[in-house]
Amino acid sequence: xxxxxxxxxxxxxxxxxxxxxxxxxxxxxxxxxxxxxxxxxxxxxxxxxxxxxxxxxxxxxxxxxxxxxxxxxxxxxxxxxxxxxxxxxxxxxxxxxxxxxxxxxxxxxxxxxxxxxxxxxxxxxxxxxxxxxxxxxxxxxxxxxxxxxxxxxxxxxxxxxxxxxxxxxxxxxxxxxxxxxxxxxxxxxxxxxxxxxxxxxxxxxxxxxxx
Amino acid sequence: xxxxxxxxxxxxxxxxxxxxxxxxxxxxxxxxxxxxxxxxxxxxxxxxxxxxxxxxxxxxxxxxxxxxxxxxxxxxxxxxxxxxxxxxxxxxxxxxxxxxxxxxxxxxxxxxxxxxxxxxxxxxxxxxxxxxxxxxxxxxxxxxxxxxxxxxxxxxxxxxxxxxxxxxxxxxxxxxxxxxxxxxxxxxxxxxxxxxxxxxxxxxxxxxxxxxxxxxxxxxxxxxxxxxxxxxxxxxxxxxxxxxxxxxxxxxxxxxxxxxxxxxxxxxxxxxxxxxxxxxxxxxxxxxxxxxxxxxxxxxxxxxxxxxxxxxxxxxxxxxxxxxxxxxxxxxxxxxxxxxxxxxxxxxxxxxxxxxxxxxxxxxxxxxxxxxxxxxxxxxxx
Numbered sequence: 290x291x292x293x294x295x296x297x298x299x300x301x302x303x304x305x306x307x308x309x310x311x312x313x314x315x316x317x318x319x320x321x322x323x324x325x326x327x328x329x330x331x332x333x334x335x336x337x338x339x340x341x342x343x344x345x346x347x348x349x350x351x352x353x354x355x356x357x358x359x360x361x362x363x364x365x366x367x368x369x370x371x372x373x374x375x376x377x378x379x380x381x382x383x384x385x386x387x388x389x390x391x392x393x394x395x396x397x398x399x400x401x402x403x404x405x406x407x408x409x410x411x412x413x414x415x416x417x418x419x420x421x422x423x424x425x426x427x428x429x430x431x432x433x434x435x436x437x438x439x440x441x442x443x444x445x446x447x448x449x450x451x452x453x454x455x456x457x458x459x460x461x462x463x464x465x466x467x468x469x470x471x472x473x474x475x476x477x478x479x480x481x482x483x484x485x486x487x488x489x490x491x492x493x494x495x496x497x498x499x500x
Numbered sequence: 501x502x503x504x505x506x507x508x509x510x511x512x513x514x515x516x517x518x519x520x521x522x523x524x525x526x527x528x529x530x531x532x533x534x535x536x537x538x539x540x541x542x543x544x545x546x547x548x549x550x551x552x553x554x555x556x557x558x559x560x561x562x563x564x565x566x567x568x569x570x571x572x573x574x575x576x577x578x579x580x581x582x583x584x585x586x587x588x589x590x591x592x593x594x595x596x597x598x599x600x601x602x603x604x605x606x607x608x609x610x611x612x613x614x615x616x617x618x619x620x621x622x623x624x625x626x627x628x629x630x631x632x633x634x635x636x637x638x639x640x641x642x643x644x645x646x647x648x649x650x651x652x653x654x655x656x657x658x659x660x661x662x663x664x665x666x667x668x669x670x671x672x673x674x675x676x677x678x679x680x681x682x683x684x685x686x687x688x689x690x691x692x693x694x695x696x697x698x699x700x701x702x703x704x705x706x707x708x709x710x711x712x713x714x715x716x717x718x719x720x721x722x723x724x725x726x727x728x729x730x731x732x733x734x735x736x737x738x739x740x741x742x743x744x745x746x747x748x749x750x751x752x753x754x755x756x757x758x759x760x761x762x763x764x765x766x767x768x769x770x771x772x773x774x775x776x777x778x779x780x781x782x783x784x785x786x787x788x789x790x791x792x793x794x795x796x797x798x799x800x801x802x803x804x805x806x807x808x809x810x811x812x813x814x815x816x817x818x819x820x821x822x823x824x825x826x827x828x829x830x831x832x833x834x835x836x837x838x839x840x841x842x843x844x845x846x847x848x849x850x851x852x853x854x855x856x857x858x859x860x861x862x863x864x865x866x867x868x869x870x871x872x873x874x875x876x877x878x879x880x881x882x
Contacts, residue, residue: 295809296805296809298809299808299809300547300805302546302547302548302549303543303546305549307550308550309549
């Protein structure tokens with residue numbers, strides 16, 4: 290009766306639950322550290338974090354970032370340092386969302402949101418400039434008309450930065466080593482990371498990850 | 501018997517009624533194909549824990565229509581090596597028999613239209629079953645010529661497989677159908693349906709064997725999985741229709757699904773009592789049609805079920821099943837039923853006839869098995 294066992298299985302499947310996601314209608318929640326469209330962050334006082342150092346452009350394996358730095362105008366500085374990102378362009382037809390730029394950035398100026406559903410009708414439109422990349426006055430990324438932002442895509446844009454220990458040392462895990470952001474303040478460590486109060490006495494001794 | 505429509509001679513009204521029936525059957529088949537493609541995709545995705553088409557219309561029911569419209573707007577390509585006229589002709593050779601075969605299928609009882617009694621069936625020739633067999637024989641040409649005229653290797657291989665497969669299974673199918681003809685004593689499809697009235701369906705009157713043989717052979721005839729070697733994607737790209745696009749491809753696709761519907765309708769006619777079924781009070785003319793459609797639907801579901809469950813046959817397995825199992829079995833069963841009928845007419849003891857028949861069958865089966873084994877060893881030694 291081996292022939293008929295197969296028929297029973299296929300028939301029973303009719304009443305099983307479907308595994309398909311009805312994609313454009315319902316979307317699966319994205320992981321915290323999802324690599325999406327970039328944002329250029331600002332400090333709590335509204336200053337831009339980018340100092341125009343071009344490390345992101347240097348590390349980019351797809352050569353999709355173009356940065357030009359310039360001296361801050363003394364009477365109206367854009368960033369708190371000496372220089373600022375005068376031109377900042379990312380070509381999204383080349384970007385592979387590897388997040389190496391985020392790791393390279395010394396000031397956490399560039400991080401990634403979870404947005405990946407955006408499209409262009411022109412090659413020129415694929416190049417995002419500072420006008421599109423810098424976060425708005427509320428600290429949230431600008432929601433451009435051709436982008437499909439969903440609930441939560443604009444939250445926790447710097448999760449990847451905060452997930453890695455400052456200075457690359459695991460000993461500093463869970464300690465706040467990042468600066469505040471416009472609209473969010475100083476963000477707390479990721480869920481699952483050791484809280485600062487627990488590690489304050491133990492640091493700099495290496496500590497095991499809890500999860 | 502024949503259709504009572506023609507009893508009083510043929511006039512304009514009769515011709516109009518026949519034309520109306522042609523139109524109704526044409527429309528029914530087109531809609532049935534639209535439905536079948538959607539139904540197959542839905543059921544098979546149910547069996548694979550998927551959702552299937554759900555974009556076009558409610559439950560994606562307009563998906564086939566959308567696909568059809570898309571196909572009609574595509575470019576019709578013609579390979580440089582193709583035999584141009586035959587290449588153009590082949591899709592029509594494939595679809596016309598699929599339409600014609602449905603002409604002899606009774607899908608309802610008798611009704612009155614404008615004072616004329618007529619059967620719900622386009623034609624009821626005294627050779628209806630022969631006509632069916634002829635149509636399924638002609639259907640091979642469409643596929644064979646399509647592959648041959650494409651001037652390309654994969655279609656040629658596909659069409660060679662198709663002709664071998666369809667010719668092989670034609671024999672088993674004809675023998676299975678012959679049992680049903682034997683039971684009714686007539687080649688007319690209407691008579692076969694009438695002979696099955698009162699739930700004396702050929703399905704169990706003949707024993708289940710001819711029905712199962714017909715089911716398997718018909719699946720092979722329509723090139724449906726698990727017998728779709730003709731268009732085995734992994735081996736032959738698209739098989740015979742590799743080089744076809746646009747409307748020509750749509751016609752092949754249409755023909756394939758229409759054949760499925762027609763073959764199911766024939767199975768319902770020959771083995772499941774056609775439109776027979778309990779009539780419930782109101783609209784007595786409607787119920788036979790409802791029963792016919794219900795049986796058809798069950799059959800179509802079985803076809804999809806087969807496709808979802810069984811993997812494709814290997815070519816030698818296909819030939820073994822056809823020639824070494826189905827044809828001998830169908831032939832034996834036909835002779836057994838004939839013997840039982842002769843015995844009934846002559847007043848012989850049916851149990852003795854049955855016992856002798858089974859004994860002879862077992863002996864033949866053993867002899868056939870021995871012969872096949874000997875052939876195998878001879879082949880291995882060579």
